[in-house]
Amino acid sequence: MNRSWQSTVDALADRAEQAARSSARVSEAKDELVRIRPAHLAELSESDPAAYRRQVEIHVRSGGFAQAQRALLGAVALSKAHDAALLKAAGLVLRRRADGRPAPRRLPSPRVLPGEATPKWWIDSVNNSAAGIWRVIPEPGPESMLGARDDLLVQDVAQQARRLQASLTGHRARGSYYEAYEPDPAAADGHGIRPVPALPGLGERVSRQVNLMRSQSMRVPASRLDEFRQAGHDAFAVWERARGYGDAVVALLRSVG
Structure with missing residues (x-):
């Protein structure tokens, strides 16, 4: 060298x-x-x-x-x-x-x-x-x-x-694991939650981002928690x-x- x-x-x-x-x-x-x-x-x-x-x-x-x-x-x-x-x-x-x-x-x-x-x-x-x-x-x-x-x-x-x-x-x-959610009136106990439905005419990714901006409640779905933790x-x-x-x-x- x-x-x-x-x-x-x-x-x-x-x-x-x-x-x-x-x-x-x-x-x-x-x-x-x-x-x-x-x-x-x-x-x-x-x-x-x-x-x-x-x-x-x-x-x-x-x-x-x-x-x-x-x-x-x-x-x-x-x-x-x-x-x-x-x-x-x-x-x-x-x-x-x-x-x-x-x-x-x-x-x-x-x-x-x-x-x-x-x-x-x-x-x-x-x-x-x-x-x-x-x-x-x-x-x-x-x-x-x-x-x-x-x-x-x-x-x-x-x-x-x-x-x-x-x-x-x-x-x-990491940010892609979050989803907006809302109360689910159809839940048996009346206190359930569900993902905010996708917006018609928008792709899944764009719809999710718009819903996140409009909603005050977000979460990581239980099914993706392991992926989310690994990403973190x-x-x-x-x-x-x-x-x-x-x-x-x-x-x-x-x-x-």
């Missing part, structure tokens, strides 16, 4: 380490929220539910809880920014190496604020945009140009890409899978030399 590519792979490995550290800080922030939770709440939850609710309300209004919660929200946003930048960089580097092109002059950087600043507007921006991660989901393929099909490192990159594709599919599909799991797992892809790309590129 020439010096330019070696530096690029080292830089990508550093991005992967940054993403791993950011993810670890999320776990630490979650642990801190658990640590400051008053010990007696666990006992009250069963012995005196009303007192439990009062004490929980007092706790969540405390300065310590607010500070720990802000730290967690900031850590999550920073982690997302690092994961998205890692995924974009890994896809870019892998494609250029597979195509035989020169190493990129620089790698995509996470869009983070300088210092330790994590204001609410920035956190909301990261969460609303998912840090742009859905626009950089890679497809399997480029790795096959860097080794034999039975090479375990090549297979790992391809597998990580397929897992990310499953996350993208879950993200896109896949979508949420995109951050961990981004780090897995980055690590796999680094390992493959290091082996290529």
Whole structure:
């Protein structure tokens, strides 16, 4: 591996380490929220539910809880920014190496604020945009140009890409499981519900979307709950899978030399 590519792979490995550290800080922030939770709440939850609710309300209004919660929200946003930048960089580097092109002059950087600043507007921006991660989901393929099909490192990159594709599919599909519903006067007990009938002249997808916009009640049909949960799991797992892809790309590129 020439010096330019070696530096690029080292830089990508550093991005992967940054993403791993950011993810670890999320776990630490979650642990801190658990640590400051008053010990007696666990006992009250069963012995005196009303007192439990009062004490929980007092706790969540405390300065310590607010500070720990802000730290967690900031850590999550920073982690997302690092994961998205890692995924974009890994896809870019892998494609250029597979195509035989020169190493990129620089790698995509996470869009983070300088210092330790994590204001609410920035956190909301990261969460609303998912840090742009859905626009950089890679497809399997480029790795096959860097080794034999039975090479375990090549297979790992391809597998990580397929897992990310499953996350993208879950993200896109989650909204399609909802349907509008209305009371069903024909139900035996008079309290049943039924899907809102399709609108004449519209296709199933468009009719469902119009009904959802017009209705105040929606649900996921029981028959599709397992699919809905799997889609949610896949979508949420995109951050961990981004780090897995980055690590796999680094390992493959290091082996290529």
